[in-house]
Amino acid sequence: MQTIGGRTPEQDSGRANPLMPIVAVAAVLAVFAGLLSLSDDGISQADPRNWTPLQTANAFNQLYETGRVGEFQALVSPDAEWCVNAECTVISPFFGSLYNHEFQTAHESQYLSATGGTLGAECEAEGPVVTCLWNQTNLLFKVGGIDPWTGPQSFTIENGFIARYSGGYRYEGVIIYDRVQQNQYSDWLEVHYPDEHPVLFEDQLMLVFSEPNRARHLELITEWSAGLGTSR
Secondary structure (H helix, E strand, C coil): CCCCCCCCCCCCCCCCCCCCCCCCHHHHHHHHHHHHHCCCCCCCCCCHHHCCHHHHHHHHHHHHHCCCHHHHHHCEEEEEEEECCCCCCCEEECCCCCCCHHHHHHHHHHHHHHCCCECCCEEEEECCEEEEEEEEECHHHHHHCCCCEEEEEEEEEECCEEEEEEEHHHHCCCCCCCHHHHHHHHHHHHHHCCCCHHHHEECCEECCCCHHHHHHHHHHHHHHHHHCCCCC
């Protein structure tokens, strides 16, 4: 699967990393004080240890959809397991693995936010296990007439935190962005906003690591797609 940012964790190793998990309970509570706004499914307490598994999964999905990496990763236990294959017969750590799951999910979340994407997540809980059906799309998909990616994501929740995560499209090797449309957007950007192109793109791969870049990409992709007759 292609990486979505044009950089590797090794390339970023020389600078502060905002994507590491928040492991101290006090820090977790401070982060999730801001999650009271995610109240559509009845979340009423800032402490995720008081949430139901379904509330935890729904909060994760909403944070992931909006590119809030530090917050959704704070819902993942520091020793959480990642299912490498669909059957979950092969597992690896979510954090610190050679597979770089925390970095890949961070890039995918930021990319989704920058391209006006949605998950359309529908989740059901059975005990501590929550299975979600993602219906993932973005403005590049819409411009290209590409059907949303639909597939499962499942979480095993323990004490309000994700102890095991199984992410469908990653072990299926699915690329969740359309390179053809992305290149067309890049060409348009070079013509209409040439000074910004070097800041927002590197080797035709979006730089979505900073919040200002993601916000600007969303503005420009919305403008570009509207010019093609596509709206959000």
